[in-house]
Amino acid sequence: MKKVFPRILSGCGLIGIMRASGERVSGAEVIRAITNMHERSNGLGGGFAAYGIYPEHKEDYALHLMYSTPRSKDITDKLLEESFQIKGDGPIPTRPADGIVNAPILWRYFVRAKPEKLAETEVPEDEAVLRVVMDINFEIEDAFVISSGKNMGAFKAVGLAGDVGHFYRLEDYYGYTWIAHARFPTNTPGWWGGAHPFTLLDWAVVHNGEISSYGINRRYLEMFGYKCTLQTDTEVMAYLLDLLIRKHGLSVENAAMAMASPFWKDIDALPPEERHKMMAIRAVYGSAMVNGPFAIIFGHHRGMVGLNDRIKLRPMVAAQKDDALYIASEEAGIREVCSHPDRVWSPRAGEPVVGWLNEGVA
Amino acid sequence: MKDRLLTPEFRVVVDHQRCTQCHRCITGCGWGTLSCNNGRIVADDFKCVACHYCVTHCPTGAIVVEEFPLAFKPHANWTVGLRKNAWRQAQSPGMLLTGMGNDQAYPIVFDHLVLDACQVTNPSIDPLREPMELRTYLGRKPNSLAFDSLGRLITPLEPQVKLETPIVFAAMSYGSISLNAQKALAMAAEECGILWNTGEGGLHKDLYPYGHCATVQCASGRFGVHSGYLNAAAVVEIKIGQGAKPGIGGHLPGEKVSVEVSETRMIPPGTDALSPAPHHDIYSIEDLRQLIYALKEATDYSKPVSVKIAAVHNVAAITAGMVYAGADIVYIDGFRGGTGAAPTIIRDHIGIPIELAIAAVDDRLRQEGIRSQASIIAAGSIRSSADVAKAIALGADAVAIGTGALLPLGCRVCQKCYTGNCSWGIATQRPELTRRLDPVLGAERVSNLIESWSLELKEILGALGLNAIESLRGSRERLRGVGLDNTTLEILGVKPAGR
Numbered sequence: 038m039k040k041v042f043p044r045i046l047s048g049c050g051l052i053g054i055m056r057a058s059g060e061r062v063s064g065a066e067v068i069r070a071i072t073n074m075h076e077r078s079n080g081l082g083g084g085f086a087a088y089g090i091y092p093e094h095k096e097d098y099a100l101h102l103m104y105s106t107p108r109s110k111d112i113t114d115k116l117l118e119e120s121f122q123i124k125g126d127g128p129i130p131t132r133p134a135d136g137i138v139n140a141p142i143l144w145r146y147f148v149r150a151k152p153e154k155l156a157e158t159e160v161p162e163d164e165a166v167l168r169v170v171m172d173i174n175f176e177i178e179d180a181f182v183i184s185s186g187k188n189m190g191a192f193k194a195v196g197l198a199g200d201v202g203h204f205y206r207l208e209d210y211y212g213y214t215w216i217a218h219a220r221f222p223t224n225t226p227g228w229w230g231g232a233h234p235f236t237l238l239d240w241a242v243v244h245n246g247e248i249s250s251y252g253i254n255r256r257y258l259e260m261f262g263y264k265c266t267l268q269t270d271t272e273v274m275a276y277l278l279d280l281l282i283r284k285h286g287l288s289v290e291n292a293a294m295a296m297a298s299p300f301w302k303d304i305d306a307l308p309p310e311e312r313h314k315m316m317a318i319r320a321v322y323g324s325a326m327v328n329g330p331f332a333i334i335f336g337h338h339r340g341m342v343g344l345n346d347r348i349k350l351r352p353m354v355a356a357q358k359d360d361a362l363y364i365a366s367e368e369a370g371i372r373e374v375c376s377h378p379d380r381v382w383s384p385r386a387g388e389p390v391v392g393w394l395n396e397g398v399a
Numbered sequence: 400m401k402d403r404l405l406t407p408e409f410r411v412v413v414d415h416q417r418c419t420q421c422h423r424c425i426t427g428c429g430w431g432t433l434s435c436n437n438g439r440i441v442a443d444d445f446k447c448v449a450c451h452y453c454v455t456h457c458p459t460g461a462i463v464v465e466e467f468p469l470a471f472k473p474h475a476n477w478t479v480g481l482r483k484n485a486w487r488q489a490q491s492p493g494m495l496l497t498g499m500g501n502d503q504a505y506p507i508v509f510d511h512l513v514l515d516a517c518q519v520t521n522p523s524i525d526p527l528r529e530p531m532e533l534r535t536y537l538g539r540k541p542n543s544l545a546f547d548s549l550g551r552l553i554t555p556l557e558p559q560v561k562l563e564t565p566i567v568f569a570a571m572s573y574g575s576i577s578l579n580a581q582k583a584l585a586m587a588a589e590e591c592g593i594l595w596n597t598g599e600g601g602l603h604k605d606l607y608p609y610g611h612c613a614t615v616q617c618a619s620g621r622f623g624v625h626s627g628y629l630n631a632a633a634v635v636e637i638k639i640g641q642g643a644k645p646g647i648g649g650h651l652p653g654e655k656v657s658v659e660v661s662e663t664r665m666i667p668p669g670t671d672a673l674s675p676a677p678h679h680d681i682y683s684i685e686d687l688r689q690l691i692y693a694l695k696e697a698t699d700y701s702k703p704v705s706v707k708i709a710a711v712h713n714v715a716a717i718t719a720g721m722v723y724a725g726a727d728i729v730y731i732d733g734f735r736g737g738t739g740a741a742p743t744i745i746r747d748h749i750g751i752p753i754e755l756a757i758a759a760v761d762d763r764l765r766q767e768g769i770r771s772q773a774s775i776i777a778a779g780s781i782r783s784s785a786d787v788a789k790a791i792a793l794g795a796d797a798v799a800i801g802t803g804a805l806l807p808l809g810c811r812v813c814q815k816c817y818t819g820n821c822s823w824g825i826a827t828q829r830p831e832l833t834r835r836l837d838p839v840l841g842a843e844r845v846s847n848l849i850e851s852w853s854l855e856l857k858e859i860l861g862a863l864g865l866n867a868i869e870s871l872r873g874s875r876e877r878l879r880g881v882g883l884d885n886t887t888l889e890i891l892g893v894k895p896a897g898r
Contacts, residue, residue: 257873313552321541321543
C-alpha cells in the first residue's frame with residue numbers, strides 16, 4: 038500500500054459532539070450518529086478524532102502510526118527512539134469488521150521530547166514533535182502518522198464510517214469531544230492515510246467540500262513554509278487554521294472572517310471602525326479566503342468549531358442540549374443521538390459555531 | 400511623387416453616385432487625404448492610414464477604404480514590412496517611428512491559456528443570483544494582522560487604494576493624447592471606481608477635480624511635478640520604463656508644446672520636452688529607494704507609491720528589489736505595451752511577454768516572502784476580460800489598459816499616434832481635431848467597456864465557482880496550457896490541458 042497523493046474530490050458527512058463539562062462518553066454515540074448519515078458516503082473512507090481518551094497519558098504526545106511494511110516500522114522505531122522518550126507503545130486494538138480489508142500495521146506510541154534535544158535545538162516541544170511527524174510522513178516510505186496530539190487520537194480507514202468505528206473498537210474509548218467523517222470520494226483512494234480527519238498536533242479537521250480557491254490557498258501557505266504534499270483540500274484547511282490561529286494569533290472569529298469573509302456590501306454598511314477592520318482582514322488575508330463549497334469541523338483540546346463557506350454551499354446544522362454541542366451535516370445525525378435538543382439552528386454562511394470547554398477542564 | 404519607393408497601404412474609393420458633396424470627409428480627415436477636384440471627392444491614397452473617420456462619418460455610406468491591391472513577390476524571410484521599412488529609410492535617414500504596441504507575430508501566451516469551470520463536484524455560481532466581488536485594494540499590506548483583547552485591529556494599515564474592478568487605465572500623458580481624451584478617461588475612471596494615469600505630462604488644471612482617482616507620474620523629465628500635483632493624486636508613480644520602449648526616453652517635439660501643454664508640463668511653450676532614458680538621479684536600486692521615500696515624504700505617507708517598469712529579462716529580480724526599496728505597487732508593462740511614439744525597432748524587439756513576466760514576478764515575490772508587500776499591476780497588452788482573468792490567475796492584482804481604453808473613443812489602432820494627426824481627436828493637439836472628441840460621450844463609452852468587461856469577469860468567476868476576485872488571484876491551478884512547451888509551462892506554473 039503506497040502513500041498516494043492525488044487530488045481526490047469528495048462529498049461527505051460530518052459530525053462533531055463536544056461536552057463543555059469535560060464529561061467523557063463512549064465512541065458508540067458518535068458511531069450511531071455518523072452511521073445515520075450513511076447516504077453521504079460510499080464506503081471509500083471514514084474516520085474519527087477523539088479528545089480526552091488517554092487521561093493516563095495526558096502529558097504525552099500520542100502518536101498513531103500506520104505502516105504498510107514491517108521494515109518501515111523498524112526504521113520509524115529507530116527515529117522515534119532517537120528523538121523521544123517513549124513512555125509506552127503497542128498495537129492499536131482492532132477487530133475484524135465488514136468491508137475493512139488490507140489493514141496496515143497500526144501502532145500507538147506515547148512520547149515526550151528529550152529535554153537535551155530541546156535544549157540543543159531551542160525549539161518548543163510542539164514544533165519538535167511536528168518536525169518528526171513531517172519527517173516520517175514525507176521521508177519514510179510506507180509509514181504515516183495519523184495523529185500526534187496530547188490526550189487525543191485519530192482513527193481512520195477505507196470503508197464505511199460505522200465499520201471503521203467498529204474495526205477500531207471505538208466504543209471502548211471515552212472522550213469529551215468526538216468528530217467523525219464519512220466520505221464519498223470520486224476516486225478510490227486505496228490508501229488509509231487519505232481518509233479524514235486530517236490532523237496537525239492536536240488539531241483535527243474533517244471537511245466536506247471542494248475548495249475552488251485551492252490553487253491560491255496552497256501558494257499562499259507555501260509562502261509561509263507549509264508544504265501541501267497531500268494535495269487534499271482538507272490539508273489546506275488545516276494549515277490555514279494553523280497559520281491564522283496558532284501562528285498569527287487570530288481569534289477563531291477573526292480567522293473565520295478571513296476564511297469565509299462577509300461580502301463587501303455588508304462590510305460597507307458597518308460602522309467605520311468595524312468596516313476598517315473587515316477591510317483590513319479581507320485585503321491582508323484575501324489569499325486565505327477559502328472559496329467554493331465547504332463545511333468543516335475542527336477540534337482541538339479546548340473545544341470544537343464548525344464553519345461554512347461564505348454562501349453556505351454545503352449543509353451544516355448545530356444543536357445544543359445542556360452542556361453538549363452538536364455540529365453535523367444533517368439534523369438527522371444529531372437527532373439520532375439527541376432526540377430532544379434544547380436548540381437546533383442552521384448557522385449562517387461564514388458564521389462560525391464555536392464551542393469551548395469550561396474553564397479548568399482538559 | 401514619381402521617385403517614391405513606397406506604394407500606398409490603402410486605397411480610398413468614393414462612390415460618386417452616393418456622394419452628396421457634403422465635404423464632411425474632407426474636413427474630417429486629419430491626414431489631408433481627401434480633397435475636392437472639379438466637383439468630385441478625390442483621395443491621395445498615400446496619406447490614408449485606414450482610420451475610418453471618413454467612412455464612419457459619411458452620411459451616405461459613399462466611402463470604402465480597402466487594402467491597396469498590390470502583389471509583392473512572396474518571401475518568408477524578407478517580409479513586406481521589412482522591405483517597406485528599408486524603402487522608408489532610404490527616402491530620408493532616421494529611426495522609424497511608430498505608435499501603439501508591438502504588432503509583430505510573436506506567440507501570444509494568453510491565447511494558449513484556458514480557464515477552468517465547475518462541474519458536479521463543486522457548484523458554479525450564478526452571478527445573476529449571487530453577489531460577485533471584483534473589489535481590489537492596491538497598496539502595501541502586512542503579512543499578518545494583530546488585534547487587542549477586545550478584538551480591535553491594532554496593526555496600522557498603510558494607504559490602500561480601492562478599485563471597484565481590477566482594471567486601471569494605463570499612463571497616457573496630456574501631450575501624447577488630447578486633453579479631451581484624458582478628460583474622457585478621468586471621468587470614466589471616476590464613474591467606474593478605478594484609476595486613470597496622467598503619464599508624465601503633468602495634471603492639467605481642469606483635471607484636478609479628478610485627482611482623487613488619478614495616478615500621477617514622476618518620470619525622468621519630471622514634467623509637471625510639484626507638491627500640489629503629487630498631493631492631488633490617489634497614487635504617485637515613478638516611471639522607470641514602458642513596455643513599448645524599455646530603456647528609451649521620450650521626446651515631445653516643440654511644435655506640440657502649446658501654451659496649455661507648456662503650463663501643465665511646466666516648460667516654456669514651443670520647447671522640446673525631452674525625457675531622458677534613465678532618471679539621472681536613479682542609477683541603482685538604492686537611488687530608487689531615495690526617490691520613493693522623497694515622494695512618500697512629499698505626500699506625508701498618505702498614498703501608495705508605484706514603480707512602473709518594462710518587462711525585461713531580469714524583471715523578477717528587479718521587481719523584488721523595487722519592493723525592498725519601498726514600492727507599494729509594481730507596475731509591469733509587457734513587450735506589447737502601447738506608446739504614443741517609439742522607434743519601431745525598439746518597440747518590436749525589446750522586452751518580454753507580460754504573461755511570463757507576471758508569473759516570474761509573482762513567483763519571485765513569493766519566494767522572497769514579500770508578495771503581500773506590493774500589489775502587481777500587469778499591462779501590455781490586455782485585450783479582453785479573458786486576458787484580465789488570465790493575468791490575475793497568473794498572479795497580478797490588477798491590469799492596466801491603454802489601447803483597450805482608447806478603442807471606445809474611436810481608435811482604430813492605425814499606429815500613427817506619433818504624427819499628431821489623429822482624426823478621432825485622441826492622439827493629437829490640433830484644436831480642430833481635439834474638439835470633435837466629446838469627453839462626456841467618450842467617458843460614457845469607456846465606462847461601458849469597463850462595465851462590460853466587469854460583467855464578463857463576474858461570469859468567468861461564477862463558472863469557476865468563485866465569488867471574489869482574490870480567490871482567482873495567483874490561482875494558476877485554474878489555468879491550463881494548450882500548445883505551450885514544457886519550459887514555458889514551468890515558468891507559468893501552469894499544467895498542460897488534460898492534466
